Amino acid sequence: MTETAAPACSVDLSRVTKRFGSGPAVLDELDFAARAGDFVAIIGPSGCGKSTLLRLLAGLSPLTAGTLHIDGQPPGVDSPELAYVFQEPTLLAWLKVAANVELPLSLRGVPAAQRRSIVARCLRQVRLEERAEAFPRQLSGGQQMRVSLARALVLQPRLLLLDEPFGALDEMTRNHLNEELLDLREQQGWTAFFVTHSVAEAVFLANRVIVMSAHPGRIAHEVKIDLPYPRVRATREDPAFQRLVAAVTHHLHSVEGDAR
Amino acid sequence: MSRRRIPVIPAVIAGIAFIGLWYGVREVISPSRVFMLPPPHAVLQAFAVHADELLLASRNTAIGALLGFALAVLVSGSMALLLSVSNLIRSALYPYLMMMQMMPVIVIAPVLVLWVGAGLPSVTIITFLICFFPLVVNTTQGLISTDRKLVELFHLYRATKWQEIVRLRVPAALPYFFTGLRIAGTLAPIGAIVGDFSAGSSGGHGGGLGFLTLIYGAQFKMAALFATVLSGCMLGFVFVATVSGLSWLSLHQWHDAYDKSDH
Numbered sequence: 001m002t003e004t005a006a007p008a009c010s011v012d013l014s015r016v017t018k019r020f021g022s023g024p025a026v027l028d029e030l031d032f033a034a035r036a037g038d039f040v041a042i043i044g045p046s047g048c049g050k051s052t053l054l055r056l057l058a059g060l061s062p063l064t065a066g067t068l069h070i071d072g073q074p075p076g077v078d079s080p081e082l083a084y085v086f087q088e089p090t091l092l093a094w095l096k097v098a099a100n101v102e103l104p105l106s107l108r109g110v111p112a113a114q115r116r117s118i119v120a121r122c123l124r125q126v127r128l129e130e131r132a133e134a135f136p137r138q139l140s141g142g143q144q145m146r147v148s149l150a151r152a153l154v155l156q157p158r159l160l161l162l163d164e165p166f167g168a169l170d171e172m173t174r175n176h177l178n179e180e181l182l183d184l185r186e187q188q189g190w191t192a193f194f195v196t197h198s199v200a201e202a203v204f205l206a207n208r209v210i211v212m213s214a215h216p217g218r219i220a221h222e223v224k225i226d227l228p229y230p231r232v233r234a235t236r237e238d239p240a241f242q243r244l245v246a247a248v249t250h251h252l253h254s255v256e257g258d259a260r
Numbered sequence: 261m262s263r264r265r266i267p268v269i270p271a272v273i274a275g276i277a278f279i280g281l282w283y284g285v286r287e288v289i290s291p292s293r294v295f296m297l298p299p300p301h302a303v304l305q306a307f308a309v310h311a312d313e314l315l316l317a318s319r320n321t322a323i324g325a326l327l328g329f330a331l332a333v334l335v336s337g338s339m340a341l342l343l344s345v346s347n348l349i350r351s352a353l354y355p356y357l358m359m360m361q362m363m364p365v366i367v368i369a370p371v372l373v374l375w376v377g378a379g380l381p382s383v384t385i386i387t388f389l390i391c392f393f394p395l396v397v398n399t400t401q402g403l404i405s406t407d408r409k410l411v412e413l414f415h416l417y418r419a420t421k422w423q424e425i426v427r428l429r430v431p432a433a434l435p436y437f438f439t440g441l442r443i444a445g446t447l448a449p450i451g452a453i454v455g456d457f458s459a460g461s462s463g464g465h466g467g468g469l470g471f472l473t474l475i476y477g478a479q480f481k482m483a484a485l486f487a488t489v490l491s492g493c494m495l496g497f498v499f500v501a502t503v504s505g506l507s508w509l510s511l512h513q514w515h516d517a518y519d520k521s522d523h
Contacts, residue, residue, distance in 0.1 A: 060416070092428070093514045093516075094432075094513075095514075107417045
């Protein structure tokens with residue numbers, strides 16, 4: 001991988017189980033280790049606990065059993081910088097684009113001069129520097145998602161959690177944003193967990209694709225994606241890419257068959 | 261972007277038709293009772309004749325309405341913040357807020373007169389009582405309806421509770437607050453007039469529109485009574501227009517309710 005030296009972090013899950021109240025296990029004894037810099041795509045039928053897994057990683061929800069370590073530490077206040085990108089842009093409607101991107105920095109008390117230069121850089125990275133003074137509702141869905149990405153990147157996260165971030169966008173926009181996301185990764189280097197319903201998106205982005213099964217949520221298969229980075233538009237026409245898409249699709253069908 | 265144009269002509273035609281009907285009704289009422297419905301031009305004359313009284317009374321009512329309204333905004337804002345931070349406080353106090361709303365103002369007026377004196381103090385408190393409920397209910401609803409994803413986002417960014425309130429919950433509650441403010445804005449002048457009617461006083465700077473209604477009523481000055489009613493309408497209109505203007509100022513840039521583009 002051609003990756004800069006930015007310190008991405010490792011993630012270790014050991015027998016991670018999650019149930020809500022006394023209900024059935026949503027996630028059942030997950031074992032998984034992500035190395036620093038891994039781009040892990042998670043795919044599976046609804047109800048397999050994909051989003052729950054991200055919430056556990058973010059520390060938004062406690063584990064029921066098992067251990068979870070991020071760079072050797074349990075998730076919490078001292079855990080390394082992480083950013084979460086939701087399926088919706090989740091922008092503050094009353095703040096302009098620049099102020100939305102600036103939010104994590106100003107909540108953290110970063111000095112104003114420093115904030116401005118970071119925000120300008122991140123807006124440039126998502127090619128929205130001209131819309132800095134617009135309100136979110138004046139942007140298209142794809143642009144709003146770019147703002148959300150820029151906001152996620154201002155704290156220079158070492159772990160990026162993305163919950164179907166481009167699921168609501170049309171395919172062209174989604175493809176563009178996938179390419180941009182990989183560009184950003186080349187520049188920054190982070191470990192990423194990316195939940196998606198699209199096999200092609202998973203294969204295009206990730207170096208490891210996890211196929212999960214539902215009821216209870218388990219890791220059913222892992223597919224290594226050994227396509228070299230940087231990946232570009234032409235990668236999608238590569239026969240190796242298409243073979244991998246077929247392989248992941250096959251696994252996905254097999255777990256969906258189990259569910260029925 | 262131009263403001264949406266409200267068509268004027270239909271409203272003008274309806275207004276003229278209404279005045280025509282007004283004159284028409286006078287023609288069919290028995291002569292012994294026709295004094296009860298003064299013709300529109302007599303109402304206009306009454307405006308001129310009683311201009312000083314009406315202006316002073318409107319001013320007094322406006323002051324009472326504004327004071328009560330402002331007090332309601334301040335108290336309901338603090339109360340809504342308190343109610344929004346804790347389910348326990350909310351369930352403890354909500355029934356009593358409901359009860360406060362059920363309280364018949366006309367009945368409480370004599371008590372207020374004894375407690376704080378007739379005139380402006382009573383009028384202010386009655387207006388406050390009438391405006392308070394819609395404000396506190398709407399603002400509290402706004403403060404607790406913040407998008408859950410945004411709250412989680414603030415948690416992820418390790419925002420303090422204070423930051424969450426000031427930078428997320430309060431601005432997100434603004435559209436709800438303004439909904440309450442619009443309702444309170446229409447109620448405030450009515451509240452002040454009702455308050456003045458039941459707890460007004462001619463002392464101090466004189467009574468308001470409610471008190472004037474009592475006097476003109478006792479004197480059978482029908483045209484002057486109609487002029488008083490119209491003065492109250494105009495005062496209400498000024499209140500509502502002001503609140504709508506404030507709402508527009510704070511929301512039009514970002515809130516969907518003011519989105520004029522068609523996509």
